Amino acid sequence: MLTLTENATSIVRNIATQSPHPESAGLRITSDGGAEAPFAVSAADDPQPGDQLVSQEGANIYLDAPTADLLDDKVLDARVDTEGLTGTRDLPFGSGGSRRPTGRLLGWAP
Numbered sequence: 068m069l070t071l072t073e074n075a076t077s078i079v080r081n082i083a084t085q086s087p088h089p090e091s092a093g094l095r096i097t098s099d100g101g102a103e104a105p106f107a108v109s110a111a112d113d114p115q116p117g118d119q120l121v122s123q124e125g126a127n128i129y130l131d132a133p134t135a136d137l138l139d140d141k142v143l144d145a146r147v148d149t150e151g152l153t154g155t156r157d158l159p160f161g162s163g164g165s166r167r168p169t170g171r172l173l174g175w176a177p
Contacts, residue, residue: 069130071123072144079126079145088112093127098134106134 071079079094086092095111095118111129114120118129130138 069121069128069135069138070142071121071126071128072142075143075145076124076126078147079128080124082110083125083127086110086112091127093122093129095129095131096134096138097131098137 082094083089083092091114092110092112095109095115097107098105114129115131118131119135121128121130128143
C-alpha cells in the first residue's frame, strides 16, 4: 500500500483544509495503468466510485484501481519550494492533473 512521508502527510492535510469538506478531502491520483503512464493529480472533496483510500494521520489520498496497483509499494514524499509543490522524483503528469491549490508536482520513491 502507498505510504506517505511526514512532509507529504502535512501538505495533503493542508490542501484538504481548503475544501468545503475538509474531513473527506485530499488528493486523487489517477493513471491509465501503464508502467510509463503519466499520473494525473487533483484536489478532491470526496472519492470517486471504486477509488482506494490511503489515509495517514488525517491525510487522504484517493487512487483509482490502476494507480493503486502501480503505487502499491511506493512512498509519497513532497515539499513546498519557491516553485510550488515538488516531490522526490520528477514524474510525467498528464494534462488532467491539477496544479491547484498548491503546486505542480508530486513524486514517490520505491
